[in-house]
Amino acid sequence: MKITEIRIRKMKMMMKHPFTTSFGTFQEKDFLLLEAKDELGNSGWGESVAFHSPWYSEETLETNLHIIKDFLVPIVLGNEISHPDRVSELFGHLRKNNMAKSTLEGAIWDLYAKRNKMTLAEALGGTRKKIEVGISIGIHENVEELIQTVAGFVEEGYKRIKVKIKPGYDVDVMQKLRAAFPDVPMMADANSAYRLEDTDLLKQLDGLNLTMIEQPLASDDIIDHAALQVNLQTPICLDESIHSLEDTRKAVELGSTKIINIKIGRVGGLTEAKKIHDYCAEKGIPVWCGGMLESGIGRAHNIALTTLPNFTLPGDTAGSSRYWEEDVISPEVTVEEGYITVPDAYGIGYAINEQAMDRFTVEELVFQAQPFTAATGQ
Numbered sequence: 500m501k502i503t504e505i506r507i508r509k510m511k512m513m514m515k516h517p518f519t520t521s522f523g524t525f526q527e528k529d530f531l532l533l534e535a536k537d538e539l540g541n542s543g544w545g546e547s548v549a550f551h552s553p554w555y556s557e558e559t560l561e562t563n564l565h566i567i568k569d570f571l572v573p574i575v576l577g578n579e580i581s582h583p584d585r586v587s588e589l590f591g592h593l594r595k596n597n598m599a600k601s602t603l604e605g606a607i608w609d610l611y612a613k614r615n616k617m618t619l620a621e622a623l624g625g626t627r628k629k630i631e632v633g634i635s636i637g638i639h640e641n642v643e644e645l646i647q648t649v650a651g652f653v654e655e656g657y658k659r660i661k662v663k664i665k666p667g668y669d670v671d672v673m674q675k676l677r678a679a680f681p682d683v684p685m686m687a688d689a690n691s692a693y694r695l696e697d698t699d700l701l702k703q704l705d706g707l708n709l710t711m712i713e714q715p716l717a718s719d720d721i722i723d724h725a726a727l728q729v730n731l732q733t734p735i736c737l738d739e740s741i742h743s744l745e746d747t748r749k750a751v752e753l754g755s756t757k758i759i760n761i762k763i764g765r766v767g768g769l770t771e772a773k774k775i776h777d778y779c780a781e782k783g784i785p786v787w788c789g790g791m792l793e794s795g796i797g798r799a800h801n802i803a804l805t806t807l808p809n810f811t812l813p814g815d816t817a818g819s820s821r822y823w824e825e826d827v828i829s830p831e832v833t834v835e836e837g838y839i840t841v842p843d844a845y846g847i848g849y850a851i852n853e854q855a856m857d858r859f860t861v862e863e864l865v866f867q868a869q870p871f872t873a874a875t876g877q
C-alpha cells in the first residue's frame with residue numbers, strides 16, 4: 500500500500516474525574532491522533548499515548564509531534580509499505596521515541612487491516628471474541644472514599660481492581676481494601692515510587708493475596724527489581740522499565756519480573772508488542788495490556804492486541820465512559836459484566852465520531868505525498 504496522506508491532530512479532552520498517580524494528577528488530556536491514508540482512499544488511525552508532561556516517560560506530546568513530523572512522516576509518506584511489520588524496521592535507525600513511532604505504526608496497522616478487509620485483531624493473529632477487563636483506580640483523599648469507588652467498579656463487574664499506591668498511602672490502604680473485598684482479584688501499581696531500601700515495607704503487602712505489584716522501583720531499573728523479587732512473594736510486574744523485546748528478555752532472565760504489562764506506545768508499536776507477547780508465551784510469563792488513559796482510538800488498539808492468547812490477565816482498558824463524557828469513536832467502548840466484546844468491523848472496528856473528533860481538535864497538520872507528475876515520470 501502507498502501512504503498518500505498523513506494528518507496529525509492535536510487533541511484536548513477533559514477527563515470526567517481527575518486521576519492521581521504517585522507522579523501526578525491528570526484531568527485535562529492533551530494528546531495527538533494521527534490518520535494515515537492510502538492510494539485507495541482507506542484511512543487508518545493511531546494515537547500517541549505521550550502525555551503533556553514527561554512524568555511517566557521522557558516523551559511528551561510536543562516531542563512526539565517533532566519526531567513524527569520531522570523524522571517519521573518523511574520515511575513513510577509517498578512510499579509503498581508491504582506490511583505494517585516493515586514500519587518498525589524502517590524506524591529502526593532512530594533511537595527510542597517509542598510512543599512517537601507507535602502512533603504512526605498503529606495507524607498503518609489499522610490501514611492495512613481495513614485494506615485487507617479484516618479486523619485489526621485478525622491482522623495481529625488474535626483469536627478472542629471478548630476480553631476480560633480490569634480497572635485502574637487513582638489515589639484518593641482517604642481510604643473510605645477509595646472503598647466506595649472500588650465498590651462501584653466491583654458492582655459494575657470489572658474483573659480485577661488495580662489501585663495506585665505511593666509512600667504513605669500503601670500498606671494500610673491495601674490492608675483495609677482487602678478487608679473490605681476479601682475475594683476480589685486485586686493488585687497495586689507504585690509507578691516507581693519506592694527504592695530497594697523499602698523492601699521491608701513492601702513485604703508487608705505479602706499475605707494480602709495481590710495478583711501482583713506493578714513497577715515498585717525506579718522507572719529505568721531491572722537490577723533492583725530482581726533483588727526485591729527474591730524477598731517478595733507477591734509477583735512483580737514491570738511497566739515503565741520495559742521498552743522492547745530485549746528489555747523483556749533481560750528482565751525475565753534476571754528474575755526481575757514474573758508478569759509483563761504491555762503498553763503498545765511504550766514498546767514502540769504493535770509489532771514489538773506482539774514479539775514481547777510471543778516471547779512471554781514461550782517463557783510461561785503471563786501478560787496483560789496496560790492503559791494510558793486513551794481516547795477511543797488507542798483503546799481500540801489495546802482491545803485488538805488483547806485478543807492474542809497469552810493476554811491471560813485482565814487489562815486496564817476500561818469502557819469509554821469511565822474516562823470521557825463523549826469519546827471520539829462510535830460506538831463507544833462498553834463493558835458488560837467485566838467483558839468488552841471485540842468489534843467485528845474492519846480495522847480498529849470503531850467508526851469516528853466526526854463531531855466529537857472536530858470538537859476536541861485544537862490544531863490539524865496535513866502532509867501529502869508529492870502528486871504524480873508526468874514531467875518527471877515519478
Ligand SMILES: O=C(O)CCC(=O)c1ccccc1C(=O)O
Nearest residue numbers: 555635690789790791792793815
Ligand atoms: O486506565 C488506564 O488507562 C490506565 C491507568 C494507569 O494505570 C496509568 C495511567 C497513566 C499513566 C500510567 C498508568 C500506569 O499504568 O502506570
Ligand SMILES: [Mg+2]
Nearest residue numbers: 688713714738
Ligand atoms: Mg503502571
